[in-house]
Amino acid sequence: MKKSVVAGAGILAAAVLVSGIALLRKRTGAGKKENTLRVYVWTDYLDKSVISEFEKKFHAKVIEENFPSNEVMISKLQAGGGGFDLIVPSDYMIQTMRQQNLLMPLPKDKIPNLSFLSERFKNVSYDPAGDFTVPYMWGTTGIAYNSAKISQPPSSWKEFFDPAFARAADKRISLLDDPREVIGAALKSNGHSLNSTAEGELSQAKLKIINLKQFISRFDTMSYKDLLASGDLWMAQAYSGDVVKMQAGNPELRYVIPKDGATLWVDNLAIPAGSANPQLAAEFINFIMEPSINSRIAMAIRYATTNEKARQLLPPEELANPSVYPPKDVEERLELFTDLGSSTELIDNVWAEVRAEDKLEDKPADAPEATDPPTAQRE
């Protein structure tokens, strides 16, 4: 019978296809869970050599994925995504994550190296007992600029948002792709708190950002640092370590902590609920809290460590670098984000409005192009 032959061939073909796919998936390591550590972390926030050392020592495979902002990270976790074993949220997001049961209590007995934490980070406000998080690195958000292109750099957020300064880097400015950071900077430029939810202050901040929008080329957290180094961007809202690290490749880069205040942030290691391999995650945390390893990471990523012992191992010139470890008087200007609760809606409204492109058209067609400002040295 011809038909049964056709049917048989069809079934056979399907069987071959299924088994072939299964075989290939196995070979490429899909679905292999044992001893794989999936890490969800900010871009360039772990040292590659440290990771491979860990992989060798624990016979494990580390898969790294990056997120551009705390908001994206928590979104993916809330949407049930990822199957990650280790995440690196910042201070202000942790309260929400705990309320949503997105974090797993840390197996502290598996992490003896916790004892190396500085006193300052042993009792943080967002997780007083340290049951869920381990402070990892801290830093600031400020202004980066290319000193070869910008002769009159802004020294404060007020100047950064001022068109007179921005015009010198027309279309070569980037802002972080992060609602709290961008709106926070604009709030600071008006002399308000990062965490203000007063409607008048927020709408002033909104106008400032929209006003600046005509000069910026992108909202970017993941790749702005490479564009800064390559000279595509001349000015950016930037994280401290990103700029310090890029100075090796482009010595013209400068980092300023604005006079009118800046963000201080602390990033933390945590194990998300639903992690397939919390044991290995704890091992990993312990491993990178090892002072010798931790200081190596700090020297690679150029952020300030929370680890007292590791700090003592750092070269003195690193500790004296004001961009990484700001002096006392500068530190007084810094402010932490706080969880705004339901007022976050106001921030989101401003963010939606700022991102809506239509405002970009408001740019007066004749004004900036014609008069090339003296501060800009075009290529």
Added chain:
Amino acid sequence: MVNSSNPMRKKLLLGWTVLSLALLYTPVFMLVFYGFNAGQFALRWEGFSLRWYAAALSNEEMILALLNSLLIGLFSTVISVALAFTYCLWAQRTRFKRLAGTSDSLMSLPLFIPEIVLSIGLLVMIVRFLKPAFLEMGFNFDSLAAVIVGHATLAVGYASLVLRTRFNSYDIQQELAARDLGAGSRQIFLEIMLPQIMPGLAAAACLSFAVSLDDFYVSYFLSTGGSALKTLPLYIWSLQGRKAMTPEINVVSSVLLIVALLFFCTGLTLSRSRSSVENLKGPT
């Protein structure tokens, strides 16, 4: 055909048609063409080479995405065709024609709802409801299962549309005659129904597979932006955001284009019944 229109008008129309279709095809042709680029960059031509095809073949991430796509396509096709077939069997025979009309609307709902809303509905439902329920029973309802379910839901609408038209031309008299002659249900199914419906089934399967391969929204949301599982379209999506785009993205795209086109065209040819071809919305 006699035509009253003047030749000038005809030429204008021809020109318009050629121009529009050229604009439709040019980007895709260029994309495929640049996959044979010898250079480092996706956008600068430096001579012919197959190196990026070799590179793509040894790229585990891409192979994995391709396999994911095929696997998801296969399973969702089986589910959607089975559902569509059993449904059409009922809809054709039921005495309650009005009920059949209402359920026809239900089946075609995914074709009319913006895909983003459909995906979000599925996401919310799976995360809040299905996943915990399955976990309770000791199963892990991962993103692979979620995307399969999503694609099947999307494809059922197309599959039942194709099958329904096929069933409309099904000759039920043959079946009744066979029954009178003493044929059993199995025999009737195998020897009368299946041969008549087969082309429709094959068409439905090909189209379901094509829908699954083409889908972006459902996979994007159910795999949480591709962080949990990458299908081939999601892999291409993730590549275009990277800093340096090598011609590898062109190669991957070409592979996807050809595989999907193959299934789409087979589906179209098999569903020769004209109305089903013409009513095809085509997946977004």
Added chain:
Amino acid sequence: MKWTGLPAKIWMSLFVLFPFVWLLFLSVQKNSYINQSGPYGFSQFKRALNPPFSGIIVNSLVYSFAASVCVIGIAIPIVRYISQLPPRKRTLWILLCAIPLGLNFVVRIYAWFVLIRPEGLLTLILEYLGINSPLASTRAGVFMSMVYGYLPFAFLPLYTVFERLDPSQTEAASDLGAGTLQRWRYIILPAVVPGVVASFIFIFVPMLGEYLIPKMIGGGLVSSLGTQIESQFLGSTKPNWPFGAALSLCLLVCASAVLFIAVKLLPKGHSGQKSTWSILQIQ
């Protein structure tokens, strides 16, 4: 055979209808960021229907409408031309029109994106013609891309109706002295309305919720209803599912309203069959 319809119906209720009930339930929660039910109220809808989101919704509606009209405007002459060709040529041409439907949407949009990038071919051509405006990351670019992306969806529904036009009618009309305009007004248009409405629906509804095009072409600088919804669930703002659900329902209401109006627009013979299924089978 009485039960065979059940699995499909259960499946669709579970995965299409039930999620909507769930979205409805989510959208009336007052708490935004915390996953707990109650207290209930319409505050999420209130927020969605006030600035800035009301503006984004209106924008999406206007741009999707304009783009759909453009798509249909481009497609009608093509389809008219093809329908007047001899049958064998006709098949070839309509196949050429149908093939892009089988080309992957993401790939097609990416291919287009390559052309309209700052160094892209199309940008260079436009520059040569003296049009010096960037296309990537602008609303104009997103609009063009929408038209490009959705053009293939218009051909088949339009072709079905144009193919059925009886040439003897138009001939008779012109014999009686009717001009082009009159022929279109009294003979062609009434006959093709169902196809135009069907293709409009196929294009407008998905366009309204489009996320991929504004995101890829707009580069995060163009907002649409789709990008706003995505951002509430997976995107750059803190996840706010109740609000995202409210926005999704607004999108759904807009889409249904348009669907309803479109069905109402159909000539009398069709208005009896209001089920969505019948639109698909318009001939």
